Amino acid sequence: MAEKIEVTFEAMNAAVEVRLTEGALRLIREDSLASVGKETGGILIGRYAADGNIAIITAATERPADSSSGRAWFQRGNKGLTAKLRARWLHGEYYLGEWHSHPDGAPDPSSNDIREMRSISIDASYRCPKPIMIIAGTSNKSVRISVTILESGRLLRLRPVLSPRASVTDRSIIPGTNDKGAP
Ligand SMILES: [Zn+2]
Numbered sequence: 001m002a003e004k005i006e007v008t009f010e011a012m013n014a015a016v017e018v019r020l021t022e023g024a025l026r027l028i029r030e031d032s033l034a035s036v037g038k039e040t041g042g043i044l045i046g047r048y049a050a051d052g053n054i055a056i057i058t059a060a061t062e063r064p065a066d067s068s069s070g071r072a073w074f075q076r077g078n079k080g081l082t083a084k085l086r087a088r089w090l091h092g093e094y095y096l097g098e099w100h101s102h103p104d105g106a107p108d109p110s111s112n113d114i115r116e117m118r119s120i121s122i123d124a125s126y127r128c129p130k131p132i133m134i135i136a137g138t139s140n141k142s143v144r145i146s147v148t149i150l151e152s153g154r155l156l157r158l159r160p161v162l163s164p165r166a167s168v169t170d171r172s173i174i175p176g177t178n179d180k181g182a183p
Pocket of ligand 1: 102109110113
């Protein structure tokens with residue numbers, strides 16, 4: 001498939017990798033910066049490769065219109081998501097998780113964020129036993145991204161793999177320094 005992988009995140013002690021395409025990363029960054037003072041978010045769509053060890057996120061959706069949010073909370077709506085997912089199913093892609101922003105904040109998952117991941121993983125309607133959560137922490141014009149996956153009940157905070165291709169001037173893709181497994 002002719003998709004450009006922009007950034008790859010990997011777990012330190014597990015063979016888990018999450019790859020983000022340029023389009024997915026751009027949507028997360030732009031929508032996060034545009035939503036000043038209020039969290040925003042959507043879902044992550046893509047597929048697994050390499051026996052399920054590599055998640056390739058090909059799309060992040062914009063905020064569904066029936067979402068609600070505040071300074072430090074985001075309740076994602078559902079409007080339009082079924083149609084988007086249907087269109088992707090034809091290409092073997094499906095729901096992989098959630099993304100949301102932390103305006104003027106660090107991209108660290110809150111206890112609510114972690115609870116949400118756990119409930120998604122056991123909610124049969126999502127069919128997503130290992131949800132991925134991407135958080136975009138903004139400050140002024142820059143965005144820091146964190147990627148967390150719930151794998152066999154364990155929360156793994158992934159860290160970026162810096163490829164030689166990555167532009168060193170693009171600081172916004174450099175996530176937080178906390179790459180220890182979350183509690
Ligand atoms: Zn959050």
